[in-house]
Amino acid sequence: MKNIYLMTLLSVLLFSCSSDDSSPSIENMTQLPTIESVSTTTATAGDVITITGKNFDSNTTYVVKFNEVEGTVTEVTPTFLKAQVPENATSGDITLTSNGETIVVGSIQITPPTPTTASRLFGYIANDKIVELNIETGEEINTLITIGQDYFSDVTFSKSTNEIIGHLPSQTNMNDEIFYKINVATGEATQKEYSGYERLIATNTGKLYGYVAYDKIVELNIQTGEEISTLATIGPDYFKDIVYSESTNEIIGQISVFDDMSNAYMFTYYRINADTGEITTKAYTGYESLIITDSGKLYGYVAYDKIVELDIETGEELSTLATIGQDYFSDVVYSENTNEIIGQVSTFDGNSNSYTYYRINATTGEITTKAYAGYEHLIIKND
Incomplete structure (x- = not known):
């Protein structure tokens, strides 16, 4: 009887160790998207830019910044992400952050908005x-x-x-x-x-x-x-x-x-x-x-x-x-x-x-x- 209990305990321990070693964590399964292009190099506050690539996940939270000023992500699909340029954005790098990792995806020149009255x-x-x-x-x-x-x-x-x-x-x-x-x-x-x-x-x-x-x-x-x-x-x-x-x-x-x-x-x-x-x-x-x-x-x-x-x-x-x-x-x-x-x-x-x-x-x-x-x-x- 003792041998049966001992064998059962060893089996449970072995199964637990095997599970810990072979099952990847959720963090390891998530990868940053591969960036292919950014739709423009010039924009005005309020414009929406498109970042094209692979492996975007609509269930993942992405942060897009324009020279350290955070924009608004408006759409995510497997092949692209769209973000709106914030009001106080300035010219500089565009960065993409997800799961604590940040990459530079391009650069942007911020131009002044066109007034409502025309020359x-x-x-x-x-x-x-x-x-x-x-x-x-x-x-x-x-x-x-x-x-x-x-x-x-x-x-x-x-x-x-x-x-x-x-x-x-x-x-x-x-x-x-x-x-x-x-x-x-x-x-x-x-x-x-x-x-x-x-x-x-x-x-x-x-x-x-x-x-x-x-x-x-x-x-x-x-x-x-x-x-x-x-x-x-x-x-x-x-x-x-x-x-x-x-x-x-x-x-x-x-x-x-x-x-x-x-x-x-x-x-x-x-x-x-x-x-x-x-x-x-x-x-x-x-x-x-x-x-x-x-x-x-x-x-x-x-x-x-x-x-x-x-x-x-x-x-x-x-x-x-x-x-x-x-x-x-x-x-x-x-x-x-x-x-x-x-x-x-x-x-x-x-x-x-x-x-x-x-x-x-x-x-x-x-x-x-x-x-x-x-x-x-x-x-x-x-x-």
Whole structure:
């Protein structure tokens, strides 16, 4: 009888040991998914990305983080996982965590959301009219206003008055110009004779400035074009490529002077405080045109080559945004709502010019092009 009890006890012990050695734990049976791809490398808060791979398990808890900020997993299948980018996400690595293990599955560039209001783009057909263009394609939508045969120049857009502002030559006084304003909601124009300026600069707060060539910057009455006061005296060298920086409240431009010793042009970067008129200058490389954003980014066009980002304080080159090539890039504007630098390239085939519409993503540098009619000026309305 004792032997029977002993044999039974040994059998139980042997079975228990065998079970412990051969039965894998639940933890050992679970494996991390094999990642094949991530659906995108750029996204905006609220976007849903897809991580594709193998061995995803809908019964497993997964945590997806965007540069250490946790997103929301919205769907899990055996071959993919979807996650929503959180509101406070920043650019960096995308990580996937399950059962205490974390792997990097890709990287993401977080772009600012597109505002609900859209930028509007207009083109000037020389000695004729202003038309509205499709900002995606450059195609003509409709005619805003027919101006006539006189040339419309020094064009700017006033956000505060919702007007395109420029001038026409006066028919009665050779020394004057016609101050010409066009309401973009109605197409209605108002005009008044005024002194005329080399360049007009409108701010988002409703101020208007004019450049008196080889002399000074003056503030103008935005309703009448009449001169209010002198902001800053620049001097006899020509001030050009003028933009207004909303973020620093400065008028920014450049002066080029030919140096006989080096047989080359020397450039000076100018910043003028729009409240005090204080001028800050610095020698710098010089660019064909300057492009500014409301958020304070400054870009320069290197003629027949590329667009570069510049330090707004010093004018120093930070990085290349996009290489355009040997054709000349002109009539450049910045669309705040689509975060794009927009312009055109014209190519002469021996008989006539053909035009290409260019859109450059200001975050990624990606270029989108399309053949289009071409215009004398491009004018952007940023809301």
